[in-house]
Amino acid sequence: MKKIDLVYQTMLAELGQRSMDAAWTADFPPEGRFQRVVVKERSYWYFDLPDGSGGKSRRYVGPAEDDEITRRVETHQRQKDDLLARRRMVSSLTREGGMIAPDTMSGAIVEALASGGLFRLRGVLIGTVAFQTYAGLLGVRLPAAAILTGDADIAQDYAISREVEDTLPPIVDLLQNVDPSFRPVPHRSGSIASSAFQNATGYRVEFLTSNRGSNGYIDQPASMPALGGASADPLRFLDFLIKDPLRTILLHKSGVPVTVPDPARYAVHKMIVATRRRTDGLSAVKRDKDIRQAEVLFEALYETRRASDFAIVFEEAWQRGPAWQEALQKAANSMLSAEGQDALNRIRRQGNMEIGLDPPEDIPLGT
Known part of the structure; x- marks a missing residue:
């Protein structure tokens, strides 16, 4: 298996740092303030932002035990976002470095969900779109036959979705901003809740969560308060997959920070x-x-x-x-x-x- 040159692996690491800095600044502008909150004997970071009318809005940031999040909280400041430079880096990594860019639709969907706060709310990109990022994570060239896809799969732990006390904007709105033809897919159980969305060309975005024990949950969509009105299908073995996920970059446009298994x-x-x-x-x-x-x-x-x-x-x-x-x-x-x-x-x-x-x-x- 052919390895990717160290020069390009180093470039990916630099792109990752710049992209995460840019996403952090967009999510948490300087006029806001971080707060440490204890929930069920565990500490979490939240971000309070003035709403212009004397009140404030609160966003979930992540667990205080996450060293990367805590480091960023402690050094919170506006970062210079060099968008053009990052786009050039993405181009070099995919055209010359042997890494993989997602197809345009997959990239646009993941970008929209990331901008809405999906990965801040501890969502995990799974499936083939996540697999495409492993070329950069592992430093090897992946065969094209293994990376083709026509869908995007997103996972979130059920307990996390219930406890973060924050949510994405409406999922339908985020997806329709990418392609107005996206519509909820009726659930096979007959429930009015939807865990999947599909556009006119058949591209499918599906939300999954870990099964909470009994097989009785398998055929029923789980209510996920953090997913902007989307439900999620419980899936056996998913808790194993999304345990201890990794941060990396999806090579779309100027780089999209994502979390993958x-x-x-x-x-x-x-x-x-x-x-x-x-x-x-x-x-x-x-x-x-x-x-x-x-x-x-x-x-x-x-x-x-x-x-x-x-x-x-x-x-x-x-x-x-x-x-x-x-x-x-x-x-x-x-x-x-x-x-x-x-x-x-x-x-x-x-x-x-x-x-x-x-x-x-x-x-x-x-x-």
Whole structure:
């Protein structure tokens, strides 16, 4: 797997810092004030902004235990936003550096949601649009066949949405500012709530959340107070995927700061969800892409010396019980290609050695 030149990896880091500074200044102008608030014995940062009539509006910022957020609060000041320079950096990274820009629609949608506050409210970009950012995060060139998409998937933890006491502007308005043809998709349960939105060309934006236990929640949209009127579909295994997400940059226009799953978690999660898809129609196409993306990440994580990261999250998934073990075994034994099985064997063997686990003999691969 070809690595991206260090010059461009360094440029991405610089772009990320500049883009995050610009987004921070837009969200939290100098005339406002940060406040530390304790909610259920945990400390969070909020931002109070005068509303011009003697009152104030309050925005959620994030947990006080997040060192990056706290550092920015402590050094809050207006940052110079060099928009043109950042656009040139994005162009260099995608045209010369081997990194990946999203398609125009995906980029515009994520930009609109980010500007509305999605990632400030701890939303996580998942699916193929998130996968596209891993070229920059891992410093490797990703194959084009693994990055094509026609949708955008967004996740938010249910408890976070209930507790932040802040919300996006109406989701319909944000999406229609990108394309006026976006409309809510009727939910399969018959509920009046919508967790998905689609435009006239079939591009779909879907909101997901972690399942809260009983399978009775699976077919019902969850009310998400922070999502601007959108609900979210509860999804098994999603809590594993969005645990400890990473900040990075989506290479659209001048760079859009986003939050994405850890790539090791993404790879393990794709193995699991591939086993839950049907074997016909569009579901089969998505299953094949799940497996291809997982295989690409096995190789990329191994080549970039992140085998221990993979071994840790694989072991975490394995310890979650028989249903998880069955899914991982099924994916490994009957869904991966021969090359994918070899890559999985290699990264697990190396990763287990690095973290002090026994060699991975529990799953008989190569069959």
